[in-house]
Amino acid sequence: MKIIVCIKQVPDVTEVKWDENGSLIRTGLPSIINPNDKNAIEAALVLKEEKGAEVTVVSMGPPQVEEALREALAMGCDHAVLLTDRKFGGADCWATAYTLGLAIKKLGNFDLIFSGVEAMDGNTAQVGPEIADFLDLPLLSYAEDIEVGEGTVKIHQKLGDLTRVVEGPMPALITCEKELNVPRIPRMDLVFECFEKEIQVLGMADVDGEVENFGLKGSPTRLRKVFSPKRAKAQVEFLEGTPKESSQKLVEKLQEINAI
Numbered sequence: 001m002k003i004i005v006c007i008k009q010v011p012d013v014t015e016v017k018w019d020e021n022g023s024l025i026r027t028g029l030p031s032i033i034n035p036n037d038k039n040a041i042e043a044a045l046v047l048k049e050e051k052g053a054e055v056t057v058v059s060m061g062p063p064q065v066e067e068a069l070r071e072a073l074a075m076g077c078d079h080a081v082l083l084t085d086r087k088f089g090g091a092d093c094w095a096t097a098y099t100l101g102l103a104i105k106k107l108g109n110f111d112l113i114f115s116g117v118e119a120m121d122g123n124t125a126q127v128g129p130e131i132a133d134f135l136d137l138p139l140l141s142y143a144e145d146i147e148v149g150e151g152t153v154k155i156h157q158k159l160g161d162l163t164r165v166v167e168g169p170m171p172a173l174i175t176c177e178k179e180l181n182v183p184r185i186p187r188m189d190l191v192f193e194c195f196e197k198e199i200q201v202l203g204m205a206d207v208d209g210e211v212e213n214f215g216l217k218g219s220p221t222r223l224r225k226v227f228s229p230k231r232a233k234a235q236v237e238f239l240e241g242t243p244k245e246s247s248q249k250l251v252e253k254l255q256e257i258n259a260i
Contacts, residue, residue: 001053001148003044004107005077006100006115006131007037009061009068033068036116038075038183040176043146044114045076045184051148054078056107060088060099066199073194074186081107085203090216093122097130099214102207104135112153113173117142128175138168141175 012032033041047053057072059065060083069080083103091099104113113132118125125141132139144163145156154167155174186194204214212218239249254260 001047001051001112002110003047003053003055003112003114004104004110005037005040005044005055005057005072006104006113006128007041007057007059007068007072008034008116008119008121009059009065010034010119010121031064031067033071034116034119034121036118036120036176036178038116039178039180040114040116040174041072041075041077042181042183043143043174043176044112046181047112047146047148048076048078053111056081056110058100058103058107059083060091060096060103069199070194071186073197074191075184076186076190080197080199082199082201083203083207084201085214087204087211087214087217090219091214092219092221093124093126094130094220095213095215095218097127097134098209098218099207100127101131101134102209103202104131106202106207111170112148113137113171115173115175117175117177125175128173132173135173138172139175140166140168140172142177143174144177144179146174146176146180 009031010033012030041057044053044055048055055077056079057069057077058081059069063082063084065082065084069082073080081103083099088099104110115128115131117128119127129139129141140153140155142157143155144158147154151170152167153170153172153174154165157164157166158177158179204211210218237253239246239253241249251260
């Protein structure tokens with residue numbers, strides 16, 4: 001079994017800045033593997049231990065993304081691929097999925113693709129499904145449990161108070177929820193070994209796509225305005241009267257704001 005895990009390096013901060021094109025300015029910011037993507041890595045590593053799967057981790061971004069790929073290798077992934085090219089810069093979800101999809105096609109011969117449900121710097125939850133669409137794969141999203149059978153994969157999705165079971169044929173793409181597992185801490189021996197492994201680097205010319213579909217040029221999404229929302233000032237109102245009168249006033253207040 002061969003598994004590909006798509007991950008993203010994101011800034012480890014709450015206050016960020018954007019350039020005039022609406023792209024995140026990453027220079028000088030501390031970065032981490034997107035937390036949701038670590039759940040995807042862990043899911044792949046569990047299958048590696050249970051079924052002898054081979055795990056390849058793929059990420060797109062500037063050269064510094066190598067740090068995230070090294071961490072994934074330290075967790076136990078077997079191979080790493082870095083997609084980096086200035087022409088990839090400014091990519092929205094569609095252009096990102098297009099580029100990752102081309103790279104996965106180039107790698108070929110896979111049974112499953114894992115990704116996090118969403119990235120904490122965008123929260124769009126679009127890239128995983130768009131990769132599945134680009135590669136014409138079954139999509140099993142929001143997985144909180146994964147069962148792999150003979151040529152099929154089954155997931156559990158939490159839908160409020162209900163759990164839905166979805167099953168599909170392999171190859172397939174699965175987006176992983178944080179409730180799926182607890183990502184492991186890399187063993188010290190694997191931390192040392194990860195720096196001995198070679199990371200495959202691919203640019204635009206290596207993935208054989210249409211130039212106009214990469215990066216900012218190939219992104220149909222344009223941000224008109226980016227800002228940090230202002231926190232509303234808290235307001236306190238005292239409801240006077242007897243317990244019965246106060247309760248009635250509270251119910252009326254809650255009905256006014258459609259809370260009940």
